[in-house]
Amino acid sequence: MSTILKRAIEFWVNFKPENSAMTFLAGPRQVGKTYLSRTFGPLYYNWDTSEVKKQFLKNPYFFREENIRRDLVIFDEIHKRKDWKKLLKGYYDSPGRKENFLITGSGRFDTFRKGGDSLQGRYDLYHLLPLIFDEVRKSSCSQASLPRDFSTWIPEILNEGDEDLRNFGGFPFPFLSRSMSTMRKWNDQYIERLVKEDVRDFSNVLKLDQLELLARILPDRVTSPISIKALGEDIECSQVAIKSWLRLFEQLYLGILLPPFHRKIHRAVKKEKKWYFYQWTMNENPGALFENYLAIQLHTACQYWRDQGHGVWELYYLRDQDRREVDFIICRNLKPVALIEAKSGESEFPVSLKYYVKQLNIPGFVIYPEGKTRRFADNMWGMNSATFLKGLVLN
DSSP states (O other): OOSOOOOGGGGTOOOOOTTSOEEEEEOOTTSSHHHHHHTSOSOEEETTSHHHHHHHHHOTTTHHHHOTTOOOEEEESGGGSTTHHHHHHHHHHSTTOOOOEEEEESSOHHHHTSSSSOOTTSEEEEEOOSOOHHHHOSSOOOSBOOOOOTTTOOOOOOOOOOHHHHHHOSSHHHHHHTOHHHHHHHHHHHHHHIIIIIHHHHOOOOOHHHHHHHHHHGGGGTTSBOOHHHHHHHHTOOHHHHHHHHHHHHHTTSEEEEOBOOTTOTTBOOSOOEEEESSGGGSOOHHHHHHHHHHHHHHHHHHHHHHTTSOOEEEEEEEBTTSOEEEEEEEETTEEEEEEEEOSSOOOOOHHHHHHHHHHTOOEEEEESSOOOEEEETTEEEEEHHHHHTTSSBO
């Protein structure tokens, strides 16, 4: 496979004339933001480097010295500066400005936006997340897909699988390596670097050893609702600290906290969230890995649809006090549109999934790594993950 990956975001992000909004590009570290952004223009500046800091001290508008035509200027990690919003606001509002800006970073910009000078109306926020099946499948894609209408969708026959993506994860380096040992080493170093580097820049957390321990025991909690109390007992710290650290991990794109859906669901649980890693290979248990993989593929599709302005798409899980549970429920503007259950092997249609398909009157899908497509009823399907994911974001 070619080492050049065409990312989905390239189909919908366009850089507009100089009086348009800045573009913010957020996502996990090492997901490819720097590589992608540098394909849009040569004027790239990493604010983590001493070279850029020295240039700024000499001339706050240093980028204009090299920018003869006033083209796109790319700033990476500028949000780590305390005055970054004030600085960008000054650049954007400066008289006679002709360039536009692309701002990238691994911290959540929605967190960094809080307080200080407002950038409201001056930027568009997009996300670059781990690889999706549409980005790596052999059949070429030429455009972004509209959000899927699950109620009328009929799966197509597919002659390719997603085994490599499931096995090596969605980050470009381990995925392209096609090496299990490289992937495992990358996973280990990823957590270490996030705790020792990103957390240091983002927060005043002092107990880094306990924080890293939390990150390393989370893979065993994938697929189950998170017990804050149990995690606190395991690493010997307060429940308040656990909640704070989980939010920090989410803000730094280590993973997502998936909330339960409870609106109009009788006896539904309302509080406990589930944790899924963006690098789904953090857990090597086949069942947990596959569920984590499907969670991130669905979460990414929802985020990309939102980024394109197709409404508020969100992913939840569903569980009630009668022990009926469905792994995922996709909602558009808080209205459920599809139910998805992940299974490690080809399966009959689960009882809980069938119950909620009838209760909510929406289609349900049982998804497994390998196997044939089966239609159990008009709105009840079973199929492999590649068949389900094909065309979800690109076609």
